Amino acid sequence: MCLTIPAKIISLRKKKALVDFNGQRKFVDLGFLKVKIGDHVLIQNNVIVKKINKKEIEEIFKYLKGGNL
Numbered sequence: 001m002c003l004t005i006p007a008k009i010i011s012l013r014k015k016k017a018l019v020d021f022n023g024q025r026k027f028v029d030l031g032f033l034k035v036k037i038g039d040h041v042l043i044q045n046n047v048i049v050k051k052i053n054k055k056e057i058e059e060i061f062k063y064l065k066g067g068n069l
Helices: 054-065
Strands: 007-013 016-021 024-029 040-044 047-052
Touching: 007 024, 016 040, 024 047, 047 054
Parallel strands: none
Antiparallel strands: 007 016, 007 040, 016 024, 040 047
């Protein structure tokens, strides 16, 4: 099972995005998705795999806080 934490896009450079994981920042590949600054995404192996909305973010953190791992 793979688990990924939502990240927020801070800036974009060519085919890379600077993302913020709750205070930790790093550059990742954009993959094939069209994203913009402020979008929230899921990342796997340093590649953005899915853009997510606020409801999905809340569900992920609710699951994690509930100790359901």
